[in-house]
Amino acid sequence: MIFKPAAAMLIAVTLIQAASAAEPLVPFVLPWDDASAATVDLSSWNHTPAGKFGFVQAKPDGHLYVGDQRIRFIGSNVTFSMSVPDPAVADKAAARMAKFGFNCIRFHHMDSSAFPRGILAYDNHSSRKLHPEGLARFDHFFAALKAHGIYSNINLLVGRKFKAGDGLDKSIEQVDWKSLKSIGMFYQPVRDLQKEYARDLLTHRNPETGLTYVEDPAVAMVEIANETGLLHDWFGGKIDELPEHFRNDIQRQWNAWLAKRYPSAAAVRDAWGAGEPVLSDSLLTAPISVNKPWYSEQHHGARATITPQGDSAIRIVVTSPAAERWHLKYDYSSLKIKGGQPYRLSFRARADKPITITASINMAHEPWQGLAYAPVEITDQWQTYQVTFESNTDEPDARLEFSNLGEVLNTIELADVSLRPTTRTGLLDGEDPTKNTVPMFTKSDFAARIEAARRDWVQFLWETERDYWNDMRNYLINELHVKVPVVGTIVNTSTPNLMADMDIIDTHAYWQHPHFPGRPWDPGNWIVKNESMVDWPPATLGRLGVAHVAGKPIICTEYNHAAPNTYSSEAPLMLAAFAAAQDFDGIFMYSYSHAWEDIDANMIMRWFDIAQHPTKMANMIPATTMFRRGDVAPFTETATLDLPPAVEIDMVTQRGRSWRLADPDMLQVDPTMLLDHRFNLLLDQDARPVAVETRPNQVTFDTSRPNKGVMLVDSPSTRGVVGFADGRSFKLGDTVITPRPNSQDWSTIMITRLQPDKASNLLIVATGTAENTDWKWTNDKHESLGNNWGKAPSLIEVIPAKITLPAKAGKVSCWALDQRGQRAEPVKVIADGDGRAVIEIGPPHKTLWYEVEVK
Structure with missing residues (x-):
């Protein structure tokens, strides 16, 4: 950024940290109805009225x-x-x-x-x-x-x-x-x-x-x-989980789709194969019990008593509910899981209070990654539940988990648990699309079907x-x-x-x-x-x-x-x-x-x-x-990925998940690449990324220091720092930003031109921890307030920072602003050894923004 006489620009500084005993938070409220003219006012940027230049067009x-x-x-x-x-x-x-x-x-x-x-x-x-x-x-x-x-x-x-x-x-x-x-x-x-x-x-x-x-x-x-x-x-x-009325309608359309795609049930059988699943011996070497390799995990205050009920059943009595799903689990360890192999989990269960538990196969070591899971709704009556799992990768040290057991005070009984490798099935006996007898595929049994059947189902949903x-x-x-x-x-x-x-x-x-x-x-x-x-x-x-x-x-x-x-x-x-x-x-x-x-x-x-x-x-x-x-x-x-419809359907079939139908995992894209490349999906050969002027990237994400990351912005009109200072000053062009010590050593400082075509002022916005009066943390990690959100007014931390501008100190004036962005009191501007303006913001000024004038 080049500072010139009468230049119009905005310096936005945000320093985020927790309250410091030395510098208590101060009341600061941005009035909900403030539209007063001030340096902090971008209303002139808008088309008035909206739509004055015609309809928005892509x-x-x-x-x-x-x-x-x-x-x-x-x-x-x-x-x-x-x-x-x-x-x-x-x-x-x-x-x-x-x-x-x-x-x-x-x-x-x-x-x-x-x-x-x-x-x-x-x-x-x-x-x-x-x-x-x-x-x-x-x-x-x-x-x-x-x-x-x-x-x-x-x-x-x-x-x-x-x-x-x-x-x-x-x-x-x-x-x-x-x-x-x-x-x-x-x-x-x-x-x-x-x-x-x-x-x-x-x-x-x-x-x-x-x-x-x-x-x-x-x-x-x-x-x-x-x-x-x-x-x-x-x-x-x-x-x-939909009511039968709606599931029947999906099944009807599914069978009609198959009948249109394949001339007969025999043609479906040729495409999918046929036969009932063949189950191998259970991987579990011991029935569910209170003895190893079965064990209970109870964390962070979640508590339950677990007692055997015969030779192959247990009763779990939750005495203190869990705050997180993983705080109360029942596990079986030392499993070897093969990627691409379906496994059929079968168990009987009941609960005094109906509950949705999670059955899953996960790594038994860091990073404790989940390999396959399924929610299971347990009722108050004994029922047999079956889930088919499939992991995308081999895992020599996995475990079977029943989690989310401690949602409420409850009694849950589990019995007759088995986990058996199984073969995939195609068209089963009695399934015929011309007779509307091919069932709607359920998520819990999807892995049991062969690839061709699964792809057909995903393509049917995709087209619908x-x-x-x-x-x-x-x-x-x-x-x-x-x-x-x-x-x-x-x-x-x-x-x-x-x-x-x-x-x-x-x-x-x-x-x-x-x-x-x-x-x-x-x-x-x-x-x-x-x-x-x-x-x-x-x-x-x-x-x-x-x-x-x-x-x-x-x-x-x-x-x-x-x-x-x-x-x-x-x-x-x-x-x-x-x-x-x-x-x-x-x-x-x-x-x-x-x-x-x-x-x-x-x-x-x-x-x-x-x-x-x-x-x-x-x-x-x-x-x-x-x-x-x-x-x-x-x-x-730029970086691109070809994703025509057929490839997309294959990806969704193999790796699709709810909320993750095009995330980096499914697309197999390294997300760090997006921090310095403009990314585009290419769905056809006609659409290509638009070329832009070659220049150094103007935003940089630096995570080279563990837990001390920063985002740097360096463009002709905007410069700034977001992140942990870690004792550093940041020279961005002709401006130096030096966050002062604060309680979390974390800050964001942005410097940007506000009205480049007018002789105007600069604005410094300095924000830190914001909270309400008398809100109460429920734990020392500051992760929750429960219902204790406190009362008005909101409070801010007044943030100290040093900003060195290229303009001569004698040409620069600064004022602390009030809650409406109006001048409240002057802020001292000093000169460094080269005569450049140095502004020290922060206490004793009880504000989060300042006005700077360059004459």
Whole structure:
């Protein structure tokens, strides 16, 4: 970066650490309704109104445009009641979002709850009606966002709970809300209801804009369904669990597909082979008991008493529940597992309280990797359970595990356990597609079928899912006349080839998402590991990058590092830098707010909301300058992977998993490669990566020092450091960044031009640990608060850092800013030995940002 007189730039500094006894946290709240003009104000970047240059279009170069100018979107999600807020709240929230650089908002979970928490009425046991006031509030919020230059991403199916009153079989109400989304992929009545909702919403005329949503260019994109897929739900075992009414429909279509593919049952037999499975002797040399090689694992306070029940059964009485699935297990050791060999696990079981346990084969040594697993639902009646396992690799030291035994106080009995090598089966006796007698393949028995049969099943699901996505897109474009790009769902719950039929590729990722060891989403029983992502950047960012299909725009519509992780302020910066280097077209933090009623709480609202999270919101400013303006250029070097449909289907058959339908493991891509190469999937020979100007990479991920990783950004307009200082200063161009000692030795410091075409000021944003007053950690690892999230106001750590600028000290002035970004008090600027300006930020100034003026 070159500092010049009257240069306009932003210095964003984020130092994340835990509270220090020497420097206590100080109250700091970014007002929820602040739209005041200040150095911290990017609202002038927006098109006002949104859509003024016409409809958003996906062009052949794989990017989004309005008119002839490329547009990159940055923003967040509004969910549940925040998607239909009180009109007064909507007006103020829209203005504040624009100030922080947002130019797109994703309307999410509008359909999950009845008004006032959503847009649907959910009356008379039906989900078919839009609530009049909910619709009016949505109209107003959309219009307010549009006026402030903020486009909208409208989601159609997120959490809708279909009802018998919708004209469906009554068993629909037994289905988990997430599994409901994939039913429409094969069951026409549910798909028709989705089309009805899309028609009612998108062709509704907003009285405040005078346009329907299909006519309004302030709609950036329309998303068909969130985080779903038929393959995804099948690999997750969810299709196996559907009521018989829906499983019968899949079986009917499966047999029809086979009958179309093969002229007769004999032809299927020729392709698959035939015969019943042949089981070898059990690998278990001893019946289940309390003696070796069987043993119990009880960790971190989980406790159970285990007693024999005859010669081949045990009773497990849970006396202290487990916080994690692995805290209470029953294992058999010293197994030798052969990769590619199917194994049939058989056992009898019952439990006083129905429970889903996990049966698995895992390494019995570091890194304790799982080789194969299956969830098993145990009822209160004795039943025999059978699961077929297959590992992709040989493992000479493996163990059989029954885990998740300690979810609740319970008594579980296991008996007659065997693990036997088995042969694969093809078409079994009595199976004939012309008679509809080939069963739907279940996940728990998939490994027992030969490769040809498994591939046919995966291809059937793949083609069935493809028909759904294309039918829905065609309906939106050809019947409703939607004029903007259509998003299907995210790659990883669907596949790259299936999503390439849509207009935009979408992805989601979270670093240290909350884990719920007991009941899902239990607000009192959860864990968020307290780690910075700088030491493990490929783990999360790699998943995002491998989804990039050549010739298609790519966006990330959900991303976060969950609170109360004390490093979580890094989230917007790491996402923005990586997405810019991979040449993404949109990034969205999840979520701005889940409830408008809490928008003025002046405290951090649980795991994901950023609206009242002072450090994450502050870092949206430098994230916007890096990504939206393109300050960080795309990586020069490219890496590609050929993935035509047939290869994709083979990969999914062999390595597919729920939530992992295109991750680095399945694609067999080294994720570290994505930290310095722009990655593209090549689905056909016509689409190739677009060449970019050759230059050194402007973002670098350095993990050479164990547990002391850093991300460095070095471009003409933005420079910075994210990570562990470890006693270092960082010289980036003509600027030197020196983090001062802090309680975690961790910092992010960003320096970027704010308004390069105007004589303006610089902004320093310095954030550290953020928490609420009186929140209480439940353990010394700072991994959970339970329900003890504390109270207002939010608190920040005032971060010390030294920044040396190339400008002469006499030309530089600095002020600490208040919570609205207005000048509060001067900060001393000194000269180094060469006369350059040196700014020491931090205590005693009780702030997270500063203004610098270069004359």
